[in-house]
Structure formats: C-alpha cells, structure tokens
Amino acid sequence: MVIQVSVCGPRDCTAEDERNALEVGRLLAERGAVVICGGYTGVMAAVAAGARSAGGTVVGILSRPDREHANPDLSIVIPTGVGEARNNIIVNSGDAVIVIGGSWGTLSELALAMRHGRAPVVQLGGWRLLDQQGDPVPGIRHATSPEHALELTGLWS
Secondary structure: OOOEEEEEOOOOOOHHHHHHHHHHHHHHHHOOOEEEEOOOOOHHHHHHHHHHHOOOOEEEEEOOOOOOOOOOOOOEEEEOOOHHHHHHHHHHOOOEEEEEOOOHHHHHHHHHHHHOOOOOEEEEOOOOOEOOOOOEOOOEEEEOOHHHHHHHHOOOO
16 A cells, blocks of 8 residues: 655745755655645645655645645645645544644644544654643654654654
8 A cells, every 4th residue: 555644834834844845745755655735835835846846646635625726736636625624634644744844733733643643743843842841742753854754754664
C-alpha cells in the first residue's frame, strides 16, 4: 500500500515555513509518498509545489464545497464543504502527520492528530506545546529540518 503523509500548516506562513514545506513535499514525493494537505495557500501550497516538482501526487482536502481557490499544484482535489472539520479528514488520512509552522488551524490539526493517536506526529517549527508544569507535551516529535522530519516519521527506516 502507498504511504500517505498529511502535512499541515498555516495559510499565512513565514518564508522559513514555506521553504521547509517545499522541501518536505519534494522529499516525500521522492520517496513515493502521497501528500495530503488542506489544498490552499501558504504551507499547503508550498508542500504541493515541492511534491509536484518531484513528480509526486498531492491530495487537497478543501474546506469549501467547490474547487474555488484550490492550489494549482494539487493532483486530486476533494471539496468537502465541511469547513474546518476537514482538518479531521486531513490528519486521519495520513500514516504520519507533519506539522510545519503555527496558527490556530494548524494547532487544531496537531491536537486532532494527537487525540486520535495518529502516530507519529512530527512538528517542524511553529508553536511549542507545554503541559501544566511547563514541560513539552509528550508524543510530539520535534524536527530540526525537513530531512529530520521525514526521519522522525519512521516510515522509511
């Protein structure tokens, strides 16, 4: 069965997040993985562009009920019409979840992935979650680079 990796991140991202997403997409495609993302701008657009540049397949799970504003680098577009509930579909579709950058929507995807036991969950940049004692929340694997993010998924070991 083909490996599917969900990549989540903000639509308004930093230049560093964009570069990381582009590289994550390229690396995933080179390894034959299907990329699942939200299908619009920012991290979603960058990961799609990176995957497509390497001949990969990218599935965009859209919040809207139509294809309007869908990223042109998507191979497959799935309009859901369910708004942010589509975040659940995105994280549940991956054999691993890579979170790049931070925003409220991205945080919800990370939380859903952790809540549903979608292992592994890898974070590259973005917000750091701390427990009530101020310690990092266990279970989230923190990557230092796109290559490290793929390594931490454990899918190609």
